[in-house]
Amino acid sequence: DDADKIAFMQELREVHAGYLGPWMVCGDFKLILRDEDKSRGNLNRRMMGRFPPPLTNDLMLKEVYLNGRHFTWSNEQSPPTLVHLDRVLY
Template identity: 50%
Template sequence: MMNASSILIWNVRGLNGTARRNSVRDVILSSSAEIVCLQETKIEHMNQRVLLLVLGSSFDKFVALLANGTRGGVLIAWKSNTCQAIATRVDTYSVSVQFSEQEGRNWWFTGVYGLQDDEEKVLFLQELRNIRSLCNGPWLLAGDFNLIYQAADKNNANLDRAMMGRFRRFLDDSEVKEIPLLGRKYTWSNERMSPTLVRLD
């Protein structure tokens, strides 16, 4: 079992504007998060200065998948005084960090941003399968998948059942379990910023 640890997971829809950076920083600073995973950062050049502007000074370590122009981008950042990372990896659609607990147990966290194109979705799911085969032990997978596995998750009848089936098979094969979202159906609406805070006990 992992130690209790707070993780903030948020599709921020871009961090290039000052107002958006300030809003994100205010939410993060008011949370008790020790690990932050931001998707769709749209940042092509991530460095310590950008990290400071977005997350404040407490989050001093990070690994990032840089955006391709205005597309994508994933950032995982953590506080080194409370979280010890022992390995990281950056793939095409995701970033992963292996964290170590004081008891000597290690676990992986993968943050993802899946793209809209069907061909890329297939490649994305294969990447996640590859990551799972290489990252042993407990695994937390989170982010913006741009995929659904059940019709109830769609707000209209335009369903891609073949892709839903692929995603469902990946979830079943990987034996991952969905962490239910309490109090609302989605973590997004009308372009408003809506972070998700996950508590692991």
């Protein structure tokens, strides 16, 4: 839920605060950051605004963009909803 996403981002900030060198974070963030991250359906624009692109200026991370595909998840319905949830940030 939204509270978990906010807590997750706060935890990343705390990890970053204690680490001085370069770092990388990757995984299923379950965050839709931009309109184009979801092919159809409802967008939670309120949550999108909490993590404006680039995802984490305050975390000093850049996103590694997908090459050859844009989405990492499908609900496997017809027609499918496709979403970009998995991210690599460095």
